[in-house]
Amino acid sequence: MRLRRLRGQRLFKCICCIFFAFMFWTFVSYLFSFNDEDFPEDVAYDIFIDETKEDHVHIPLDQEILEELERIKQKKNNYADQVVDDPKDPIVLWWTEFTGEPGKTRRCGDQQCFFTNNRKYSSHKHMKVFMFYGTDFNDEDLPLPRSPDHIWALFHEESPKNNFLLCHEDVLTLFNYTSTFRRESDFPITTQHLISLDWLLQKTFDKTVSQKNSYQEEDGLASVIYVQSGCDPPSDRDEFVKLLMNYISVDSYGTCLKNKKLPEKISHPLGGMSHRDFYELISQYKFALSMENAVCEDYITEKLWRPLMVGTVPIVFGSSRVKDFLPSNNSALEVINFRSAEHLATYINYLNSKDSLYDNMRDWKSSGISNTYLKEIMEKRTWGPDNNGHWIPGQKNFIEDYECYVCEQIHETIKKVSLGEGQFTKWANHSHYGCPKPLKFNSLGKYAHEGNWLDFWSSQWERQRQKASSLRRCVSEGRCDRNKANL
C-alpha cells in the first residue's frame, strides 16, 4: 500500500517533470523565436537591411538636402531656450519621454502653449494636456487619478505590433485627441512616409520593361523581390511569401526566407554603400512584395512608396483601403484581391510576359497622379515627413504640428467655456487606431484564420484587450491604485 503510493508519487513526479520540462522548452523556444528579430544572424548584412525594417524608416535624401538639414539643426542648437519657471500659458506635458523638451513657450498661430517633458509641471495650475507616445504608453505609469479637466492626447504613428494596448476601444476612448496613421484620427499622418508627389513621380531609377526583361534573362533575376529582416511579424507575411514561392520564383535578400545574397556593392555597408544602390536593386525587378508587418486600416509605410518611386510594381498587403492612396487605379497588385497565392502567381507570370500590360501599371509616372484624394491630402498637408529624425527644410515636422493642433484646440475649449457655451467634450474611439486581432494565412494564401493558443501575436493582442478593459474601469472609477504616478 505504502509502496504503491510511493510509486504513484514517483510516477506523478515524473509526469510533472516531463510536463514542466515541456513548458520550459516551449517557453525557451518562444523567447528565441522572439529574439530572432532583435538579433539577426548576419550582422554586417543587417546594418544595411535594417533600413528596411519597419521600426527604422530611413528615406535617403540628396546630399544637398542633408546639408541643409544639418544647418537647420545647428541653428536650432544655438537657439536659447526660454526658461520659464511659472508658465502662464496652458501646459502641454509629454508624459512619455519623447521630445526631451525641458520646458518652452511656443507660439501656435495666434495662441501660445508651454510645452515640456518635465513631470514636475503635472500639478501646476495651468496643467492642461498630457501627451503620450503610443509605443511607450504604459498602463502602469499614468497621470492618475485623472482630473476632469485633464486632456489626454495620443501620438502613435507606429505599427500596432509595438503596443497592442492601443488597438482597443477601451483605451482609445481615454484620449481626447489623436494623431495616428488612421484617416479618422484628429490629426491623421497616413502619408508620413511619402516625401512628396514630385519625389514619387521622379524617374531617377526607372528601368524600361526591356531592361527588366534582360535582367531576368541574362542575370537570372526573379520577377519578384522580397527584402525583409523582421521575420514572423503579426501579419504572417513570411507564410504568404513561402506559399507564393511554390508557384513563382522570388528573390529574397533579407533575413526572412533569404535565398539570395545582396550584390557585393550593397552588402558592405561601410565600403561606400549607399541607399541609391538599394533603390537601384529594387528597380531591376518588375514586382516588389510590399507587405506590412501588421494589418491595420491605413497603416502604410515606405514599403509601398519605395517600389512606386523606383518604377517597380508593388504587391501590397496591410491596409485594405490602400487603394485610396495609390497614385492611380492600376499601379499596384493587392494580395487581398486574389483568391489564392497561386492565382496571384499566375497573374504575375501573365503580366511578366505582356510588356504593354506591365507598362500600363507604370503609366502614372508619365501621365501624372490621377488619384484626386491623394493629391488633395498632399496639397493640404502642413507638415513634412520624418526622415530618420530629420525634417525636410521649410516643412514643419508633424510632431510639432500636432502639438500646435492640440494647443489650438485647448485654447478653443477654454474660450468656449469662458463664453458660457458649456463644457465641450470629445474623445476618440476605435476608428482612431483600432487594429484587428492578428490572423494567419491558410494553405491557399488567404489571411483568414486565427492562430492557435500558442500563437504569440494573437495571445498578446488578447492579453492587451483584457488589460485595456481593466484600465478603462479603474480610470473611470478613479481607483487605479497600482499606478505609481507621482503627482
Ligand SMILES: *[C@@H]1O[C@H](CO)[C@@H](O)[C@H](O)[C@H]1NC(C)=O
Ligand atoms: C478608378 O476606377 C473606378 C472604377 O473602377 C473609377 O470610377 C474611378 O474614376 C477610377 N479613378 C481614377 C482616378 O482613375
Ligand SMILES: *[C@@H]1O[C@H](CO)[C@@H](O)[C@H](O)[C@H]1NC(C)=O
Ligand atoms: C476627455 O476624455 C475623457 C475620457 O474619455 C472624458 O471623460 C472627458 O470628458 C474629455 N474631456 C473633454 C474636455 O473633452
Ligand SMILES: *[C@@H]1O[C@H](CO)[C@@H](O)[C@H](O)[C@H]1NC(C)=O
Ligand atoms: C468615432 O469618432 C468619430 C469622430 O472622431 C465619429 O465621427 C464617429 O462617428 C465615431 N464612431 C463611433 C462608432 O462612435
